[in-house]
Amino acid sequence: MENYQHNRDQEIDMVRVSDRLRGYASRANDYFFDGILFLKRNIIVLAVLFIAGGALGYYFDKGKKVYEQKLIVIPNFKSVDYLYETAELLTSKSQTRDEEFLQGIGIKDPGKFIEMEVEPIVEVYDFIESEKDHERNLQLFRILAENASVEETLKDMATARNYPQHLVTITTSGKADADEVVNPILAYLNADKYYGEIKQQWQRNLDAEIKAKDSIIAQIDAIINTFNKDARAAGENLVYYNTNTQFNELIKTKAELVEEQGNNMIKKVNYESIIKPSSTMLNIKKKSFTSGKMKYIIPFIFIMLFVFISLFMAYYKKQMNKRKKIAGNE
Structure with a gap:
């Protein structure tokens, strides 16, 4: 009897997990289709933003280096x-x-x-072999070698004064x-x-x-x-x-x-x-992460801003409608 009840509980758990997975898949499918509808409604705006961003990015890339x-x-x-x-x-x-x-x-x-x-x-060995204060420099280097952050210490301004x-x-x-x-x-x-x-x-x-x-x-x-x-x-x-x-x-x-x-x-x-x-x-x-890439970065930024604003407006309208219904029921 206990085994039967245990198996029964397992079957119920599996059904619940299966229902949840189907729910997730359904919501993912809805989000994907919503994305297609959003793209269909705003294809012209997105195309304009892409072209304008690309032109502006090309101008920046070709600007003064x-x-x-x-x-x-x-x-x-x-x-x-x-x-x-x-x-x-x-x-x-x-x-x-x-x-x-x-x-x-x-x-x-x-x-x-x-x-x-x-x-x-940084010329550590030239610093150590300096004709003046050789022993002092050697002792200083030994102290630095015991430090866990030797590289940072060697580039520190106090040490930098000693490099030729x-x-x-x-x-x-x-x-x-x-x-x-x-x-x-x-x-x-x-x-x-x-x-x-x-x-x-x-x-x-x-x-x-x-x-x-x-x-x-x-x-x-x-x-x-x-x-x-x-x-x-x-x-x-x-x-x-x-x-x-x-x-x-x-x-x-x-x-x-x-x-x-x-x-x-x-x-x-x-x-x-x-x-x-x-x-x-x-x-x-001088090269940076954005060097020569503004023609791609600016269109991406424009489109992401448009998507964010659209999602925010949709969220705002949804919440306002929800509150109007609540107020109407009261």
């Missing part, structure tokens, strides 16, 4: 903060449409300039040549009076260092020549001097000085400017 001018620069004389702050200043001037200021720094068409951004070029190179991105409306935007901004960056004085002092210090090291190298060469002359005069083999600790130290010192002088000559080139550009890439087309 946004381009990026990218520069790799070396901020010298501890001018990293100055570079970032100037980028924020120029972007602010563009956003407030201060064309008088932008023209004053040499930008020929201020309307073209949109913004200026700076980001560090930074990427400057100047965004313009339409293509621009170097003389229109890039060169005036570089000239403005390098015209700062304070950093100009600092640059002159650093250059004088570097020239003095180069001169002093050239003198030391010349003295080492003179000592080595004296050793060689003495060895030849004594008829001794030069291999003898390879075991001479002082002689080997002289050779090693000279090699180190020559390497340092090579680095100093590179510094001399970089120290020509406060913000020294090392490479420039002009008119890189």
